[in-house]
Amino acid sequence: MASVRYISNDIDKSVDFYRGRLGFSVEKHNPGKFAELTRDDLHLFLNAPGAGSAGKAGGNPHPGGWSRFMIITDDLDETIDELREPGASFRGDVAEAGAGRQILPEDPSGNVVELFEYAKRSS
Numbered sequence: 001m002a003s004v005r006y007i008s009n010d011i012d013k014s015v016d017f018y019r020g021r022l023g024f025s026v027e028k029h030n031p032g033k034f035a036e037l038t039r040d041d042l043h044l045f046l047n048a049p050g051a052g053s054a055g056k057a058g059g060n061p062h063p064g065g066w067s068r069f070m071i072i073t074d075d076l077d078e079t080i081d082e083l084r085e086p087g088a089s090f091r092g093d094v095a096e097a098g099a100g101r102q103i104l105p106e107d108p109s110g111n112v113v114e115l116f117e118y119a120k121r122s123s
Contacts, residue, residue, distance in 0.1 A: 004069050005045040006111040007061045011035055013108040014046050021083055022071060022113065042069065063109035076101050076117035 008014040015035045018024040024037040024044065033051040037044040049062060073079045076094065083090075083105050091104040091112060100118040107113065 001041045001043065002069070003043040003045065005047060006107070007049055007063045007109070008046045008107070008111070009049070009063055009109040011046055011048055014111075017088075017107050018044060018046075021086065021088065039071070044069075063107075063111050066112060068104065068112040068114045070102075070114040070116050072116050072118070074117065076103065076115060079115055080105075 006014075011029075011032055011034065015026060015029055015037065018037050018039075019026055022039065024039045026035065027038055027043075028034070028036040033048050035046040037046070047061075080090075080094070080103060089106045089110075091106060094101050094103045098119065100116055102114055102116045104112050104114055
């Protein structure tokens with residue numbers, strides 16, 4: 001199991017994004033302050049800036065940056081379409097290399113998630 005913590009400017013919008021668009025389940029939700037979400041063996045903890053000790057650790061944490069976790073998808077284009085319909089933001093376009101294709105959607109606070117599709121192998 002892996003755990004990731006993101007700082008979120010709007011916990012409730014972020015919960016809607018991860019649950020409604022990326023298939024996470026909500027384990028705990030303290031509106032406006034904290035949420036714990038799960039998907040497969042990933043636990044995602046969301047903290048409002050300054051909320052709890054994690055919201056204060058290391059100085060003045062804020063959302064954004066380039067650190068991210070990856071969600072593997074079998075159909076990247078369909079996943080992108082599902083995110084674009086409600087207006088998700090992306091950092092750049094689909095990048096493609098030998099191993100596969102990826103794109104970086106942002107949650108409502110600007111935290112990055114990597115969506116990755118392995119290259120199709122020809123027989």
